[in-house]
Amino acid sequence: MLRTEGIVLKEMRYKDTSKILSIYTKKYGKITAMARGAYRPKSKIIANTQLFSYNEYQLYKGRNFYYINQADIIDSFYDIRERIERVVYGQYMLELIEKSMEEGQENPKLFMLLLKGLKILSNMDGDYLKFIIAYELKFISFLGYRPFLNRCVLCGNEDINNIRYSPKEGGIICYKCFSLDSSSIYLNDSLYKGINELLYIPLDKIHRVQLSAENLKRIHEIIVEHILYNIDRNKLNTLNFIQALEST
Ligand SMILES: [Zn+2]
The missing domain is CATH 2.40.50.140 (Nucleic acid-binding proteins)
Known part of the structure; x- marks a missing residue:
């Protein structure tokens, strides 16, 4: 037993x-x-x-x-069932685990993250997208694929004034390396700063991070690409519902 x-x-x-x-x-x-x-x-x-x-x-x-x-x-x-947004984001959190873990692969840090995430979600009344990005960044870091943000992931260049994000390489790349990944995504200052902040902010402190709705959407797209690439999936079913919610 x-x-x-x-x-x-x-x-x-x-x-x-x-x-x-x-x-x-x-x-x-x-x-x-x-x-x-x-x-x-x-x-x-x-x-x-x-x-x-x-x-x-x-x-x-x-x-x-x-x-x-x-x-x-x-x-x-x-309480998650009381609001459609909570249900949609909550089911996405469950699907992330369900689709990325093999049977019997223990990861207590990830378990605690899911638990904490669901607790916070139970009382949320807004800021869902910001919350889910902070959650996604912690989730993928605990899986071992933390986005590399300090310098160019390909050549080590520390000049971060003109950079793109490469989901395939798992981090930022400098202008000299742009041609090595044509699918990389341009990052302006506020997007770069936003990803950094949401990576390290505790889940119950996300109100401290200021980002426009448009930048949140951009960052979410980038991080979803990063996650899908690393968990080797083309899509997640619940993402469609999030996109539907966010476009209304
Ligand atoms: Zn480079």
């Missing part, structure tokens, strides 16, 4: 009354778990098997996946 804290990343119906869950656990990383009877009307684990639900799980390991023996709720993050 195994015990660990975990957060539900994804739920799928299995047969008539069961669910197969993807759970991000503190001790064992991402796991696939069977929740038998979770759809039965009187099931004791309805709340423990919904998206965002944060639980102390008692599991046992079967041949193909884990089985939930018992679950005690720590936080259902019910």
Whole structure:
């Protein structure tokens, strides 16, 4: 019998009354778990098997996946459901983990980041895009792909007056190196400063960072490119919903 804290990343119906869950656990990383009877009307684990639900799980390991023996709720993050923006950004945070982690790959720092992120999101009433960029930058750094911002990632040039961002190379490149990555994106002073600030600002202090709506959108596009390249994906489903929200 195994015990660990975990957060539900994804739920799928299995047969008539069961669910197969993807759970991000503190001790064992991402796991696939069977929740038998979770759809039965009187099931004791309805709340423990919904998206965002944060639980102390008692599991046992079967041949193909884990089985939930018992679950005690720590936080259902019910407040996330009160606003469409919270749901959309929250599901994006879950999908980032779900699509970038292999099964059984533990990363306690990433687990704590997700937990802290969901807690802050539960009470948010604005500034979602700024928040998500700060989150994305921490997320990708904890995965081992922190954007390289100090000097040209290709030649080491410290002159940062005329630079572009190269998602492929994972950092800024100087004007001498522009031709080496034609897909790189021009960074003016405020974009460069904005990325730096959002990389290091704690998630609960983002109000200290001042950026125009337009610059936030630009930075978000750049960081999403950086993430997709590093996690080897062409797209994330929930990103479409974020784009839809941000364009209204
Ligand atoms: Zn260079």
